[in-house]
Amino acid sequence: MKRKFFIASALAAFFMVGTSCNSASKDQQKSNSSVQASVSGTEMSASAGTEVPAASIEAGKKLFNTKGCMACHQLDTRLIGPSLKEIAKAYNGDKKGLTEYLKGNAESKVDPAQKALMEPQLAITKAMQVKDLEAVVDYILSNK
Ligand code: HEC
The missing domain is CATH 1.10.760.10 (Cytochrome c-like domain)
Incomplete structure (x- = not known):
């Protein structure tokens, strides 16, 4: 009985670590793509700015x-x-x-x-x- 509980909590812990890792890397991907988006946004406004001040x-x-x-x-x-x-x-x-x-x-x-x-x-x-x-x-x- 005690042992089953241990395994269950170990499994639970494993899943929690697993999912939090997953979401962390997703977050990172998200922030990476938003960095890219804002970089290209700056480029666009910079070129528009040189055309007409x-x-x-x-x-x-x-x-x-x-x-x-x-x-x-x-x-x-x-x-x-x-x-x-x-x-x-x-x-x-x-x-x-x-x-x-x-x-x-x-x-x-x-x-x-x-x-x-x-x-x-x-x-x-x-x-x-x-x-x-x-x-x-x-x-x-x-x-x-
Ligand atoms: C009394 C009315 C009147 C006022 C005030 C006026 N316009 Fe016009 N404007 C016109 C009319 C009518 C036309 C259309 C005739 C034409 O295209 O040549 C025109 C046409 C133009 C055009 C197009 C020119 C083209 O190639 O056909 C420009 C640019 C222009 N106006 C700029 C101005 C500017 C700048 C001012 C202020 C300094 C001004 N207008 C004040 C009546 C006015």
């Missing part, structure tokens, strides 16, 4: 609002001018093309039939400093 987008958004552009351009609905999304889609990341347009050096491509309304506004963007104009361009293109 968030600070520039933020500065551009402020300028867009304070310079009165928002009066005619909404985020995703056409008002007097095309929406920011529509413009961002048409330019599709073409930073140089949009910069040239806002400097008054390129034809409009989103809605040329309405360009008479937009042309006077170019006086504002033409007068901007290079860095500010770049921020506005970054902001517009970020709305795709």
